[in-house]
Amino acid sequence: MAAxxxxPGRAITIRRGQFWIPGERVATPGGTVQRAPMFVQWEAPPDGAHPLPLVLVHGGGGQGTDWTGTPDGRPGWATRFVEAGFAVYVVDRCGHGRSPYHPEVVGPMGAQFPYEAATALFLPDEVRDEQTQWTYQREIGSADLDQLVSPMGPLPADLAESQRLDADRLGRLLDVIGEAVLVTHSAGGPLGWLTADARPDEVAAIAAIEPMGPAYAEFPGLGALTWGLTSAEITCEPPAQRPEDVAGRRIPALADLPVAVVTGGASAFAGFAPQVVEFLAAAGARAQHLHLPDHGITGNGHALIFEANSDDTVKPVIDWIRAVEEDRP
Structure with missing residues (x-):
């Protein structure tokens, strides 16, 4: 087997770099430490880029590598965005990947992400025949599944606090890079809504790939979307006295914001995506459901960002972002 x-593969010339969004300084018996910094890796075309950079936010127990490669070693969506002329910023959410986690500072960890949970989420047996783009091995002990699970770690046990930390760091990232399009996946979905709430003038659009939902859903062992589509509090008008009052109220940060909810044809997330769109539209967003089969792309599950046809699944998203740019005043 070749290294x-x-x-062989396509050559691409890029500019790249990395930096950190620091966490708060915390005094401990051992000295002053930093709480939950966020690692940021960026890439851009060699000569200029589209006006709006993209911020890629990974899901659940994953990390930024969800966007940079696939289980079979092909380039991921991040590379395809750069090839399309965009600058991309790929983050490791607080406590994930290269963003360090210490429970005495960040808070208790949740459970480690098991193989069984990965298979249930990304390649469930009940849609095996429809999920034709999962061409990798499926069995625990297989090399492909090892590649899928290896980067997955535990989430903070407090899902709301995890989202608050991430949204704060993402907001401060936007303070550095300026207005951008957020591209989120799965459990990264709530961070799109919360980052827009934190920096409404710096989020130009959100492409939510298979986002968590529907509103107020509970996820055993993980937490609940207490505030509609988020676990952390989000601002609405009139102000909500209780989390359950958010539904149907205007969320100022989402008002007139272009949002695409992107789903695969063999994913369970496609079933509740219309409810997510309805919730966002009621909040004031210009939300639409971008279902891949409607664009001639079939056979995809929750992992559509790194399944066998990932070079195809990214194309409608690129087209949608370009249309957002063209529609700007």
Whole structure:
């Protein structure tokens, strides 16, 4: 078997770098430490880029590598966005990947992400025949499934606090790079809504890939979307006295914001996506359901960002972002 660098592939010239969004300084018996910094890796075309950069926010127990590669070693969506002319900023959410986690500072960890949960989420047996784009091995002990599960770690046990931390760091990232389009996946979905709430003038649009939902859903062992589509509090008008009052109220940060809720044809998330769109539209967003089969792309599950046809699944998203840019005054 050839080494990865010996496998033929498309050459791409890029500019790249990395930096940190620091966390708060916390005094401990051992000295002053930092709480929950966020690692940021960026890439851009060699000569200029589209006006709006993209911020790629991974889901659940994953990390930024969800966007940079696939289980079979192909380039991920991040590379395809750069090839399309966009600058991309890929984050490791607080406590994930290269963003360090210490429970005495960040808070208790949740459970480690098991193989069984990964298979139930990304390649459930009940849609095996429809999920034709999962061409990788499926069995626990297989090399492909090892590649899928290896980067997955625990989430903070307090889902609301985890979302608050991430939204704060993402907001401060936007303070550095300026107005941007957020591209979120799965449990990263709530961070799109919360980051817009934190920096309404710096979020130009949100492409939510298979976002968590529907509103007020509970996820055993993980937490609940207490405030509609988020676990952390989000601002609405008139102000909500209780989390359950958010539904149907205007969320000022989402007013007239372009949002695409993107789903695969073999994903359970497609079933409740219309409810997510309805909730966002009631909040004031210009929300639409971008269902891949409607664009001639079939056979995809929850992992559509790194399934076998990931080079195809990204194309409608690129087209949608370009249309958002063209529609701007």
């Amino acid at each position: 990865p660098h010996e496998v």
